[in-house]
Amino acid sequence: MSVATATPQATSGKTTYLNHDKSIRSWLLTLDHKRIGLLYLSTIVVVFLAAGILALLVRIELLAPGRTIVDAQTYNQFFSLHGILMVFLVIVPSVPAILGNFIMPLHIGAIDVAFPRLNLASYYIFMVGGVLVVIAMVVGQIDTGWTFYTPYSSRLGAPVIFMTLAVFIAGFSSILTGMNFIVTIHKMRAPGLTWNRLPLFVWSIYATSIVQVLATPVIGITMLLLLLEKTLGIGIFDPAMGGDPILFQHFFWFYSHPAVYIMILPAFGIISELMGVFSRQEVMGYKFVALSSVAIAFLGFLVWGHHMFVSGQSTVSSVVFSLITYLIGIPTGVKVINWVGTMYKGSVSLKTPMLYALSFLFLFTIGGLTGVMLGVLGVDVHLHDTYFVVAHFHYVMMGGTIVALIGGLYYWWPKITGKLYNETLGRIGCLLVFVGFNTTFFTQFVLGSQGMPRRYYDYAEKYADLHALSTYGSWILAVGLFVALYTFIQSLMRGAPAPANPWGGASLEWTHTTSPPSPHNFEEQPIVTHGPYDYHHFYAGDGQSVEAELASRSEA
């Protein structure tokens, strides 16, 4: 079956995964992991745009006390939808589904993931989840927040049914992707690619997949029980029928806390790659960085109770959960120190992806440290449900995951599209994102520590200045993101062709295939003889030498 596609095309000179078949059908029914990655990318960008607009509307409403543009009910729906879309349809799937799909098989020298049809099915299951979210939005109002706490959620009308069904179904997509990746990493590695030679991105995808497989079924059954509660009134969570709403919170956070590691672990992987390549130095403490991902994945299962310090669980369990929460700071700190150490005495080049990586380092460290603060029992009782918490998780989710995702997109953009982007525009976008983000969310740390509760429609006059500042920041952030989007679109339209290895990377996607890759990834089975960060094996920054190497190989 691969013989048919081997015919070289006269116009471009080479057959790539982008041009070997251009029909729409070949895209929608593709089994190619690279194309599936791009399907996810286009879908997630659209959802991100929608959720971002909702966030901007929330911020505009909070520009001044009292009613600004919408009433309280609409405001509640805005922030609920923003949260649900961002968590379940953007951040959870984003990095694994887009870059994990595209890059991971290339990283391990495989032709595809282990189960290509399952991979495509995951995408469409994800789409069904997305459609159900839209239906839920159309048929009524969702104002539960993204957490769906009972009994409030189980007493609401029809939209909750669709929304829980959406989360249930999108969860399957996550489970199947995780299974697929674990099997792929175990069984499909190229000869010579030992576990100690895996790029750190693959390690982080591996740890993420384990969490996806182990945690997501629990949110599945939780949503199913909530659904039955809603339709049949089975009384598992509703105290009026003898049920226990705290049980729902336990179930919910047993998934949703590990889920924050589903969101952040793949971002760690991207940052490790960027730090190595743009410092031209082997990533410091490879084994520590790799295994700290696994350690975080494991510890992440033991801390869900720190979301429930004030929910009425016993003091003893609160103390235990609080202590385990501190422990997570250790593997996370190991990573941050190793990234900084990678830059030390390296030859750091401040290309756009590296600027995003540095932004990540700054923002994530703030997000992570405030997370430890919130893990302190006494402090949390004060800060619980305030803007401090909102600022904390935005620093981790947006400043961490999304910033890393954009950095990763810039980094792999030449490989994905075969085009170079405008470096100046990219840097300007990054700067705006950084400034805008901090203006928006650092003020919220201050607001929260002064006692501003989260999710409130109205607020006291004394918070007005900081709220206004935060809203102005959100506009700068939005402009920055649009500049980034423009950079990508401009590159697609007019970008110069990219060489196979524009950054001088040493992992397989740079050294053993063209930009963009051929439909079957590699012309011949790669044999791995060195680690992913042994840059001295390749000419620094000179992609042409690899291109020539590949050309001479295909001639031979």
Next chain:
Amino acid sequence: MSTAKAAHPKLQHHFVSMEQQFDASKFGMWLFLVTEILLFSGMFVAYTVYRVWHPEVFEALSTALDWRLGGVNTLVLLASSFTVALSIHHIQNDNQRAMVINILLTILFAGVFMFIKYLEYSGKFSHGVFPGEAYAPFGDHYGHYADVPYAPQFFSIYFVMTGIHGVHVLIGMGVFAWIAIKGSQGLFSSEYYTPVELTGLYWHLVDIIWIFLFPLLYLI
């Protein structure tokens, strides 16, 4: 290994050999079974919580379930697991006919299981024992449960756990039917029997979950 690659039509292009393909599929199935266990574990946790809170209610109400019917179902499912194991054994020896017969026996046993489940459910429904809010028992055997506090919760848990388990049995029957059809067309052989093996693994898990459900709900 290289000879295997030359031949088998079921070898997908991204695998090197049938062995690699089989290993990958089997590993994927094990991971899927882990997710199934976690799915059910949520319900087992709910069961445990409410049992600890209201032990006397669970004790009183377990007599509402007929342990004889549950016991027969346990034996039926165990027998079906045995026939699945036999079918895999036969296909490994290229005995396609024996494989198909054992698969059909498995479907038969699963059907008996579902039929008994149907008798149990309809017996309860006819006495007003429904899951959740519709719970309003009457008549002999059930009428006196009307006044037991938290009784609806016990039946909710019973119906949800056995119901979701029953859905798994039905899905298994569907997949076995497909395997029986494809098997009788000669799709499977000792070279390629991945679907038989994987569905067998799934079936054993469904069986094991019932082995936990039966004593927890019917006996103790």
